[in-house]
Structure formats: structure tokens, C-alpha cells
Amino acid sequence: MKKSLRFGAVALAATATLTLASCGFGGSTGDSGGDAGGSTTLDLLVPSYSDGTKANWETVIEGFEKANPDIKVKLEVQSWDNLEKVVSTKIQAGEAPDIYNGGPFAGFVGDELLYPVKDVVSDDVYSDFQESFLKNAEVDGTAYALPLIASARALFVNNALLDQAGVEAPTNWDELLDAATKVSALGGGVAGYGMPLGSEEAQAEAAVWLWGGGGSFGDASEITIDTPENLVGAEQIKKMIDAGATQADPGSTQRSPLMDIFIQGKIGMQVGLPPTVGQIAEGNPDLDYSIVPIPTKDGSPFTLGVMDQLMAFQNDDDKKDAITKFFDYYYSADVYVPWVQAEGFLPVTKSGAEQLSGEEALKPFLDVLPDAQFYPSTNPKWSAADGAFKSLFGQLQDQPAADVLKQIQAQVDAG
Known part of the structure; x- marks a missing residue:
């Protein structure tokens, strides 16, 4: 609808x-x-x-x-x-x-x-x-x-593409992988899930997946990136990429131009912000879309x-x-x-x-805000962590997930 x-x-x-x-x-x-x-x-x-x-x-x-x-x-x-x-x-x-x-x-x-x-x-x-x-x-x-x-973040869903692929809006990672893979299989330049791992806002996409799998970036006293809990989400990203569930070259894709492609009707699902609603109304008011909570590993409520x-x-x-x-x-x-x-x-x-x-x-975002988690921005090392994600996290496309998390942690620890 x-x-x-x-x-x-x-x-x-x-x-x-x-x-x-x-x-x-x-x-x-x-x-x-x-x-x-x-x-x-x-x-x-x-x-x-x-x-x-x-x-x-x-x-x-x-x-x-x-x-x-x-x-x-x-x-x-x-x-x-x-x-x-x-x-x-x-x-x-x-x-x-x-x-x-x-x-x-x-x-x-x-x-x-x-x-x-x-x-x-x-x-x-x-x-x-x-x-x-x-x-x-x-x-x-x-x-x-x-x-x-x-x-707050929520998942923007192209209803028409999901209908063509015979899938429904996902609530957990298994459903998301299945739905995104089937949407990508429609061909014609369509991608199932928009995965922006480029420098513009890599820390946000990282949080969606790492936190959605039970991890965190730490707190006011310690930044924790290289952890088993975070590895769960990082490996799920690689699983999505390797399955062809995302757009091409996600490691260098920036969020803003990728969202423009969603608005054009060429992406099945992508995490978006409240301003995305206004962008759609201006750029493609006939787009058939819905806004749903971000899928997590087990379907638990979460938003960034x-x-x-x-x-x-x-x-x-x-x-x-x-x-x-x-x-x-x-x-x-x-x-x-x-x-x-x-x-x-x-x-x-x-x-x-x-x-x-x-x-x-604003209602879909206000509804998920009580389940929001925030960056540990009061930690003096968060700025280094933010920069490390932006410069290194896109390497997940080609490198083992564990290696990328280790590199980010090392850059944070080095200040």
C-alpha cells in the first residue's frame, strides 16, 4: 500500500x-x-x-x-x-x-x-x-x-519491487537476505538492498548491522569495535554482498546518491532518515513505498x-x-x-x-525512537572511531570482516 x-x-x-x-x-x-x-x-x-x-x-x-x-x-x-x-x-x-x-x-x-x-x-x-x-x-x-x-533510521521499502519478487517487508536478517536476493534477481539494474559503505556515513551503516546483531561501539569510557558481537554484523554484511543482494561496489558507495537511486525506483530496500520522505515527495511522488523498522538478527526492535x-x-x-x-x-x-x-x-x-x-x-520515526541507540559521542576517542569507520569500513567488500574490525580498532587505539 x-x-x-x-x-x-x-x-x-x-x-x-x-x-x-x-x-x-x-x-x-x-x-x-x-x-x-x-x-x-x-x-x-x-x-x-x-x-x-x-x-x-x-x-x-x-x-x-x-x-x-x-x-x-x-x-x-x-x-x-x-x-x-x-x-x-x-x-x-x-x-x-x-x-x-x-x-x-x-x-x-x-x-x-x-x-x-x-x-x-x-x-x-x-x-x-x-x-x-x-x-x-x-x-x-x-x-x-x-x-x-x-x-532515527528506518527501512524504506519499494512495495512494487517486493511485490514483483514475491516477498514481503523483512523483520530479521534471514528474511532481509532472502528478499533482497530475490529483488536483485529481477534484473534491469535493480538492487535488492542499498548498502552504502563509502566514507560519507559508513559509521551509520556499520551501526545498523553491528548493533543489529547484538554488538555496540562502546560507551563513554571505552570504544569497542573488534569484538565477537560486532563480528556477527560485519560478517552478515559480507554475506549480503557475496549473495548479490546489494548494489554493485558497496564499499565505495555513498549514502546520498544511493538514496537518489532508491527514489528513482531502482532499489528494493534502503535505510533512510526522516528527510527521505520529503526527498521522495519532491523527486518521485508516485513511488509506492512503505517505512518499516530496521530488520535485526532476531527481529528485536532497534534504530540508530x-x-x-x-x-x-x-x-x-x-x-x-x-x-x-x-x-x-x-x-x-x-x-x-x-x-x-x-x-x-x-x-x-x-x-x-x-x-x-x-x-x-514523522510518525514512523517517532514510533521507533524509544528503541534508539546512540553513538558513544561523549567518549574522547569517538571522533577517531568515526573517522576510522569512514576510511576503513568499506574494505569489508574485499577483506575478511575480522581484519577490517581489527584495523578500525587499531586506528582508534592509536588516537
């Missing part, structure tokens, strides 16, 4: 495709360090979530600068592929952004680079965050990053939860008040909710969740 899901006009315009190309500088700008009139300039570095990300931030900045004419915001948008390299280079050069939207942050805390979030938001804004999201942003009991957006953050670097205490004004403005419901809607993610504030509770498109 076809899913008729909608985000609304704003979201459909903003989530056409997740192209993560670098967008350079944009938005309202001012000279770093202020001008002769005494204005303050905040440098804001963010990743591109969609084709509309740059424009979405520019809208926020325009409203903020209008309300705060003595503060200018200089926006830089980078692809996720480049983001961590860019911020590392800036930090090494003594040019860290004042505000940064990223993922792993515990290493910055260890180097004493970030403000505790209570220092840069009002009490009202702080209390509006969902407690579980704030806790996931803590290091030693103190939150150093503001939750920005939350997301992701929470990106905003954080403030302690560059200049003279900017602290300006940073606080920006955060308080951004998280006000009238500003934050349209931004979240446009990007198609889940809100992290109580007021935002209340406003979006009736959105049909």
Missing part, C-alpha cells in the same frame, strides 16, 4: 535531495572582530543537510540580525565529508568558529575549548530541551553541546538514533553575550520549528515536539 506522506510546502522545497557538496560562505556577513560601530561578528560553521540548508540558515540569520542590529553572523556551510577537516584546520590555526554545528565533540571538551551550555543559553531555553537529549550531550555530568536535531549539536568555542569572552542571544533566538519555537520542518528532522525541544506532534510524516 502506498504511503501518502507530506511535510508541507516548506519541507518539500527544502529537502529535494541530500547533496552534500560544499557551499562555501553565504548568508549575512560582517567583518570578523566587529567594525567601527562596535558590532560583534559571530562565525557560524555548519554542515549541509539538504539543498536548502544554506537558505534555511540565512533566513534565521536575517531575522536575528534584524532583532540584534549590533551583531553580525558570518555563515560557512561545508559538506559532511569536509566538515571535521575544516574545523580541525581552523582550530589549529587559532580560528575556531564561535558557533559550530557538528557531531563528535568530547575531544573539544578535553582540550577545554567549549563553553558549558548553561553559560551560553538562558534558563528558559535550557529547560525546554528534552532531558534525554541533553544527557547525551554531557561529559562528566556537564552538557557542553546543545542538542540541535534528532533523527542520531543527535547533532550546536556548540560554542571559547574564543573571546566578549562574544559570550552575543552567542547567548543567538542561541535564545534560534531555539524560540517560531524560529526553530520551521527550521526543523524544513530539514525534515525531529525536534529536540519540548515546545518543538508539541508543535510537530501531528505531523504524519
Whole structure:
């Protein structure tokens, strides 16, 4: 049965495709360090979530600068592929952004680079965050990053292809392997399961399989990749590849362009995000698809939860008040909710969740969120683990699974 899901006009315009190309500088700008009139300039570095990300931030900045004419915001948008390299280079050069939207942050805390979030938001804004999201942003009991957006993963299923192959949406790995193999056998350039093991987001696809088989990446105190539990999931990936259940060359395939192929109707199943709904509505509104929970080894409920953050670097205490004004403005419901809607993610504030509770498109993801597991992002070595997955995990295509996990663990241990 076809899913008729909608985000609304704003979201459909903003989530056409997740192209993560670098967008350079944009938005309202001012000279770093202020001008002769005494204005303050905040440098804001963010990743591109969609084709509309740059424009979405520019809208926020325009409203903020209008309300705060003595503060200018200089926006830089980078692809996720480049983001961590860019911020590392800036930090090494003594040019860290004042505000940064990223993922792993515990290493910055260890180097004493970030403000505790209570220092840069009002009490009202702080209390509006969902407690579980704030806790996931803590290091030693103190939150150093503001939750920005939350997301959960689910399996997008091309109903028409599965019907042609005579299979149903799978709930466990055996069913998934059988269904994906039969869909691939349809021919005509169709793949059963979209397996993106390329550098864009290899850690996410790894989590889907390794955690789905009972493994984990560790916790705040230890990163554990080379374990028997994780090997179960890694070997299942190889089983899928060797059976021809995936697209060609999964080891170097990136998530975003692969999802475009799913949207075109050429992939039977692929794990997707809330914005995928908007992409389908824009790119192929007639696609007959469903959204179901991610299959696991034994069918146990599971989803990969992701929470990106905003954080403030302690560059200049003279900017602290300006940073606080920006955060308080951004998280006000009238500003934050349209931004979240446009990007198609889940809100992290109580007021935002209340406003979006009736959105049909978000329901499949909200339903699985209670079973979410998160990256151990407060472990200082998670950044190294994240990078190791992105650079090494695609080698599963050609190397023994045990060898790949050993290489990733060694890179993590080496720091």
C-alpha cells in the first residue's frame, strides 16, 4: 500500500535531495572582530543537510540580525565529508568558529575549548530541551553541546519491487537476505538492498548491522569495535554482498546518491532518515513505498538514533553575550520549528515536539525512537572511531570482516 506522506510546502522545497557538496560562505556577513560601530561578528560553521540548508540558515540569520542590529553572523556551510577537516584546520590555526554545528565533540571538551551550555543559553531555553537529549550531550555530568536535531533510521521499502519478487517487508536478517536476493534477481539494474559503505556515513551503516546483531561501539569510557558481537554484523554484511543482494561496489558507495537511486525506483530496500520522505515527495511522488523498522538478527526492535549539536568555542569572552542571544533566538519555537520542518528532522525541544506532534510524516520515526541507540559521542576517542569507520569500513567488500574490525580498532587505539 502506498504511503501518502507530506511535510508541507516548506519541507518539500527544502529537502529535494541530500547533496552534500560544499557551499562555501553565504548568508549575512560582517567583518570578523566587529567594525567601527562596535558590532560583534559571530562565525557560524555548519554542515549541509539538504539543498536548502544554506537558505534555511540565512533566513534565521536575517531575522536575528534584524532583532540584534549590533551583531553580525558570518555563515560557512561545508559538506559532511569536509566538515571535521575544516574545523580541525581552523582550530589549529587559532580560528575556531564561535558557533559550530557538528557531531563528535568530547575531544573539544578535553582540550577545554567549549563553553558549558548553561553559560551560553538562558534558563528558559535550557529547560525546554528534552532531558534525554541533553544527557547525551554531557561529559562528566556537564552538557557542553546543545542538542540541535534528532533523527532515527528506518527501512524504506519499494512495495512494487517486493511485490514483483514475491516477498514481503523483512523483520530479521534471514528474511532481509532472502528478499533482497530475490529483488536483485529481477534484473534491469535493480538492487535488492542499498548498502552504502563509502566514507560519507559508513559509521551509520556499520551501526545498523553491528548493533543489529547484538554488538555496540562502546560507551563513554571505552570504544569497542573488534569484538565477537560486532563480528556477527560485519560478517552478515559480507554475506549480503557475496549473495548479490546489494548494489554493485558497496564499499565505495555513498549514502546520498544511493538514496537518489532508491527514489528513482531502482532499489528494493534502503535505510533512510526522516528527510527521505520529503526527498521522495519532491523527486518521485508516485513511488509506492512503505517505512518499516530496521530488520535485526532476531527481529528485536532497534534504530540508530542520531543527535547533532550546536556548540560554542571559547574564543573571546566578549562574544559570550552575543552567542547567548543567538542561541535564545534560534531555539524560540517560531524560529526553530520551521527550521526543523524544513530539514525534515525531529525536534529536540519540548515546545518543538508539541508543535510537530501531528505531523504524519514523522510518525514512523517517532514510533521507533524509544528503541534508539546512540553513538558513544561523549567518549574522547569517538571522533577517531568515526573517522576510522569512514576510511576503513568499506574494505569489508574485499577483506575478511575480522581484519577490517581489527584495523578500525587499531586506528582508534592509536588516537
